[in-house]
Amino acid sequence: MQADPTPERSSRVLTPEPEPEPGSESVLDPEQDARVALAEFAALHGPALRASGVPERYWGRLLHKLEHEVFDAGEMFGIMQVEEAEEESEDEAAQEARKKPNPGGELCYKVIVTNENGLQAADPNSIFLIDHAWTCRVTHARQQLQQVPGLLHRMANLMGVEFHGELPSAEAVDLVLEEMWKFNQTYQLAHGTAEEKVPVWYIMDEFGSRIQHADVPSFATAPFFYAPQQVAYTLLWPLRDLDTGEEVTRDFAYGEADPLIRRCVLLPWAPTDLLDLSSSTPEPPAEHYQAILEENKEKLPLAVSPAGYPCDHVFKVYTDIQQVLSHLTHPRFTFTQSEADADVLYNFSHFKDYRRLSQERPNVLLNQFPCENLLTVKDCLASIARRAGGPEGPAWLPRTFNLRTELPQFISYFQQRERRGEDNHWICKPWNLARSLDTHITKNLHSIVRHRESSPKVVSKYIESPVLFLREDVGRVKFDIRYILLLRSVKPLRLFVYDVFWLRFSNRPFALNDLDDYEKHFTVMNYDPEAVLKQVHYNEFIPEFEKQYPEFPWKSVQAEIFQAFKELFQVACARPPPLGLCDYPSSRAVYAVDLMLKWDSRPDGKRAMQPQILEVNFNPDCERACRYHPSFFNDIFSTLFLDEPDGCPVTRLL
Template identity: 35%
Template sequence: MAVIKDFDEFVGVHGILLASSGIPSCLYHELFLKLSSDRFDGGNFFEIESCEDGRQRRLILSSESMNKDSHVFLVDHAWSFRLPDARKQLQDVQGLAERMAVLMCVAEGSVSTSAALNNEAKELEDGIPIDNPMDVVMRKFDESREGGEVVRWLELEELDIDDTMLLSFDIPSKFPDLLALNLWGNKIQNVETVINEITKCRRLRAVWLNENPVVQNCGDTIMDLLLQGLPDLEIYNSKFTRNYTEWAVGFAAGVYGSERPCLDNVTDQLVDITNLDLSNRCIHWLSNKVFSPTAMPLLQNLNIRGNPLDEGSSPDLFKLLRGFNCLQSLEVDIPGPLGRNAVEIIESLPLLSSLNGTPASKITEDEKEIVDSILEPRLLEWDAGEPLIERVMSAMWFYMMTYRLADEQKIDETPVWYVMDELGSALRHSDEPNFRIAPFLYMPEGKLASAISFSLLWPIKNVRQGDECTRDFLFGIGEDKQRSARLTAWFCTPQGYFIQKYKKYVHLLESTRFCRPLLEAPVTNSILPSDGRALHVYTDIPQVDEFLTRKEFVLTNDPKDADIIWTSFQVDEEIKNTIGIKDHQYINQFPFEACLVMKHHLAETIHKAHGLPEWLQPTYNLEAQLSELIGDYHIRKNEGFDNLWILKPWNMARTIDTTVTGELPAIIRLMETGPKICQKYIEHPALFKGRKFDLRYIVLVRSMRPLEIFLSDVFWVRLANNIYTLDKSSFFEYETHFTVMNYIGRLNHMATPEFVMEFEKEHQVKWLDIHQRTCNMIREVFESAVVVHPEMHCSSSRAIYGVDVMLDSSFQPKLLEVTYCPDCTRACKYDTQAVVGSRKHIKGRDFFNDVFGCLFLGESTSCTQL
């Protein structure tokens, strides 16, 4: 087909895509013109500014005011990929990692975490050479001698100063009146050198040693030692010490600095302060001797976020803050030292007009509306020397967007992720955005094969020149879909709230008491007709058609004539009525079996029955339990525990859209590709010759009430191909962390007896002990269904299920999932073929004949009742 050149043809081909994008119809023609001419003209209307000390960027309207729905802009996709391919593309595509690093503000030279919080200490004087540290010191010394000026502030930042050089400067003798010393970003290593030299500067009030090896090795020990020798030290690495006075407050307010280190009457200099940022200063107590309405009577805006203020001080703190008659705006952690919610704070400080950037009137109307706006952005932290690709792999979760092509032939294909170009990626979040952006597939030849992906950007409000242009990161997602919790992917949400949610959840589960179902008489063992005729079986599964050869069973092509219907499709009431299935016909599935075979229902069933059994890893349904998961994550991180998780779609097989990650933003963002559970990853599994493995057990269920289940003596071992590692670079390596190789990777199975023998030898264990623990666990799984879902019982149901199990490093079984009958039936054929090699047909035939014999005739040679 020729390239589309006509507007009507464009709308006809793209009508559904245009409607789904949400773009107003009045912009269709402009969009057509820009797509036809490949016109990216955003640079004529917008400019990108650095913010958050260089760790984020924002988009500003640089042109004249723009009205709602007045323009549409094309935004290119700088990087499109499927998640498993991300790392390889960064490695293989020349320049991609470097471009992404700059776009995501994690390139070499980007401001690091500590530098961003302490930017005020990094003001080098213009014209001073930085290649020779001694020249810097001597120049400052000579200037002070010639001009007769007392040097009180000395900047020696990022000059590669080591211990020997520091001693050679003889700073205490050259600058006896020094108040502030900046040694940020040097190579000082010896703590004794630091203490012995710096404490000779007896008048020091501030010192910066950030990003020196000595700080990384000794931590806050240096601060304690410095305080012993420097009684006037008020600031250490931008943190306030316990000795802080009006001088430190004046420094935070910009009254003092390298140009004006000190004045005679400190208190008088605070009188004119209207804005004071005390965030992240490690302040434990706001002393009213230093921080007082008398000293700062004009204070209007105050930020005290990020300080470990003693929550027991809240009554005194409220009293202190109420004394500032001009205070209009307050920034504070919520929950925090002033209370657990915004309404409480506003009611206690009635003169406030703004809390955390939100009008007080809006807060009192509906506190939920401010949940998003009171949050500080989550800024990526990285270790010095961390490879560029690793930084991009962590930062990408703040920028990526996703879509999935509706291709009926590839319905289970993994979704596409993409990163917009520099303009689109500079759009930051707002609950009340002035722009909207949406993905769009342009098909210039009218066919999907010619499709090119863009994003469309247009104003949804009137915007003035100089305004920041924003979008809603969670467009269309409200609190009913856990909006506030999901914003944790981009913002520092209050940990305390989520930790409390988690603790309540755990307490509820721990109070669960399991009651075993009462034993009842066994069901009838055989359903053979009394006249001796064979049972008619209808099936649409090729393996059953091929392997079921017992004389007691005969295949039929008409389900109405069948005694047994063994099918791959779900049989519900509608299907029964359509096909004409009667109550006396046996079906290979139980009603409500979703409580076992769908991952989120399985976890819920087990939790209701057993609480938190050791054999089930901590598991959360992200569609309903995201807050609890975030709380669990924070506790593990704060206590230094393992924090690796695996995300699995509710009801997909073959590890499709399954991801291993230790990044909380990644966990939350992965919700966008479909409903998932998040389960604690078994970080230390039992290994076989250094590789992961899992076990597929086959469970035959003859009855749910009473529970009558059998375990096939045949189970299958599935092995990963690569040596197991917890290196971050391996998390997207399918053949390292996953074991199902029937569809991806090299098939790597072993015969069960051979595996058992070699495993016992490698680990010096008895497999029978492991097997018995596994049998007990499987029994408890199905007992859970009996107790929680008695509606599963159906006298005309028989089924087989696959139960996937992994062993941890202590050889304790852990439940992975339960697969439903058709999946298990098909897998048996593939796994049997892999296990027994050239005898696959004989073994396959024996297996299926024995399954049908156990379920319908009450006899078996290879099944054990549990």
């Protein structure tokens, strides 16, 4: 947990800035040189330091310590081991306790001021560098512990996990992966690709990791990326003067004022029982949706009349999507490179200023609806779905909690399931990332609580009993299904589904173990050049599925899927914006809905396949659709913009 005094967010975004251009070698005196260097340092790193609350009085000495890699904390501090009050015979419980890390129960270590003169907060030298012992992304943690020489041994020692022998044991690796959430800190890079922006987790060195929590801390810490060396450190500085022997502490729940939220955030270090708290999650109030609208900087349109075009009109299409440019060949559509001349705007990026468009060009058609983020952003999807299923959510959506706003309710629900002995596997997902990026499956409550710090996330019940598909080359694997939905209008609600659907398969047999084995638990393989992409077309899948599950005709299964789609779009369009999709007559949209099937039981006790909607995607990747069905975009445009669905492979749902 960071004790970083960041004013607005607990997640840390580090911005590696480019170094100042060389070529201006100084001929000034050393004192002047130092002033120039400090000014350059402040220009480069000042915004990050200010955001972290690092007082400017420390910047000069900080620069010196960074340039010369001065780790002088040992001159000021010492690590003290706290002896147990009484020794008992080592029974099973004691042996188990020895595996627990130092911050877990009784504190075994603490950091104190050892300098005989104490430490003064006003001293410009009172800022210290803490090195990072281990930095990784969660998906690589197990592999690094197994392969990096000495890493497992060091982490086990740091965390108080027993380690025997030279070679990494599976048990030791699992224990470190479980306990590391009491030591992990996080940041993410502000720039780069989606993959590069996935949060980074790091563990401070033995000194930094021994600093304990206090509600009223004596020190603050913050991660800091030093551009010239391309190295991340943690900065440590005092919040007050300290005498010799006083303890160095930081607030593991910095920035959280609400007592209940603080209890939840501190749960990895201070176990808390929330069983008596209601786990009910009613739909958020209207103010919640208004805040989202303002945060998205979306301006709602004025009321306009539906656009009227002659029945033989040839539409000029402006698009930045190569798949549309390559595959839209219908004679009633032509492309223009001028956005101002277009009848149809079919853009990849999100449109924001609907108000201006409705005022200046009300007849221009476009491929998105105002407020459609209510469908495409995972926390919003879970919120509006409660209109269909109440606080628990509908049967077609896994139970989902927003970790930012519903953390206490989630912990209560987790602990209730734990007490009842029910499955407690969960999947943490970012609100708004695709391709399974920064998505983690776990049954470790501490891990879920800590993931809240990195980026906005939801946590959904992991489907522990999915309907599997027998791959002759592999065995019984997970699979998901993608349908393309076409929203023609909100009022009246007109919704179509493309008759062709797409399938994705895991590459390894499913089991509720090896939760970080991507090819066992995930199905998105088309972005990994090293992964095998199993291709099964829908018309091949249906007879094979019915062969494997003869008591479940695909027609009946698909009817359940379509019913879920209808209920979702009905609740999404039932309320005025920003509580629902906006009824803008010039809007059309294409969404990809990803879903799985899980085993469930009906009231009469019969087994049933229950659709589980996983996510709704705006502007989905249609590469496979175009490759195997060249008329795909002709069908889409005919249905949405010409109102000519007849003859197209689409089915009207609403």
